[in-house]
Amino acid sequence: MNHDPFHWGRPSTKTYGEYNYLISNASNVDRSVKSNSEFPKMHTQQPMITGTSVIAIKYKDGIIMAADHMGSYGSLMKLEDLKRIIQVGDDAVVGISGDISDFQYLERLLDDLQIEDAYDMDQEHLKANHLSEYLTRVMYNRRTKMNPLWNAIIVAGFDDKDEPYLKHIDLLGVSYTSPTLATGFGNHLAIPLLRKKVETEDDVKKLSKEDAIQTIKDCMKVLFYRDARSWNKYSLCVIEKSTKSISLEHEVQVENMKWDFAQHITGYGVPQL
């Protein structure tokens, strides 16, 4: 038996000759390609550093979206200045939750896409609906290879008819749209609050920008209260159709919190009164 740590348990080459890796597909490493590592190829099976919810709501003149600035490593707050909403071209923003290394990989893909789009062109062509289609295909392809990008993505912006456009894409390559969208914990905490404001597509036409921003701010507050992996600093994105503008503000603080109940809490490691 071979006692080399990388070949442990395999029949020894000296006695049995070179091992045939093609038998029963014994290894998922392509042996025809001489790789540096003898170690089996590994896929993301669980996210490492993660970002929590991204939330978004449609209002009569566009979309509001928000995501906080934290990257957590399990229960450790690993990153506290992580901007998870990125602008792609002039007409779209992308908010990404889930694994941060995969987020950064997607960031690079989108960067390449922008360079490709801008090259030799007098104007940008990349719209939000193109972007969401591209990302859906990327996510579906990776899930089909059993090597998913561990993210949930919300794409917001303007489509090719310059209408507000909103889409959610997950790690399985499933995509959908709705007047209110949220990823992760926000799906349980924020969505009911957001849907209270816009139950139907008709309610979207009645919701003002100020009201929509306030609703999103309230949701970020509730998420900070109840989602243990969230933070009180976040990015806020306002997409406005009438001015055809996308403004992305970072370092927004959660406001008007009430913590006076906290002094009455006993237990949980606090000395008993």
Next chain:
Amino acid sequence: MQKVIPTTEYANEVRNEPIEHRFNPYSDNGGTILGIAGEDFAVLAGDTRQTTGYSINSRYEPKVFNVGDNLLLSANGFAGDANQLVKVFENKLKWYHFNHNKNLKTSSAARLIQHMLYGKRFFPYYVHTILAGLDDEGKGCIYSFDPVGSYEREQCRAGGAAASLIMPFLDNQVNFKNQMDPNSNGKKPKEIRYLKLEEVIQLVRDAFSSATERHIEVGDGLEILIVTKDGVRTEYYPLKRD
């Protein structure tokens, strides 16, 4: 002093080997579809709710598509695979036009879909697929497929989450199963006949409002696509949103 750990039925479980987590490439996105063929038309209907688990992703995410050439296509089950199937089909149809410069027959489309599904026999598209169109004689036709491509032409078929709720109703109301000729004193089965479009629409609406009552993954809206020799028409009816 030793700590007393309350023993529940769960706490008694002892695992010696590590739990292996494996990525599951599938999910179930709920929803139901239904196709009925008439003498000179076919309808393909689907609810517009999309779910994962107990969450409603969207109240309006259409899943019945007019893919061109007077063909209606819907795949129901895992939405990722469903959209991929429809996209690949649309692309193949486009290339068929480039190569042959004629419309694809419904029967040929059905055979094409069989090959697309069976081509992924060992990593299947997790969907129940229904194709609706008109046959060579201009009669309405419905083709239904299982996830790996087994298919047959039928008069009607329900697919997806509430298929088992709707299908027996269809057997009775479209194919007149367990119905007798009222004049035969229960001796002769009721003779089958083509249903009129108005009757079919009413049946579809009844089927979906009942499925909405009994199945949590069905609801929000009903989109019915109707194909005739003059083209495709869409009707929308709201369903309960609870």
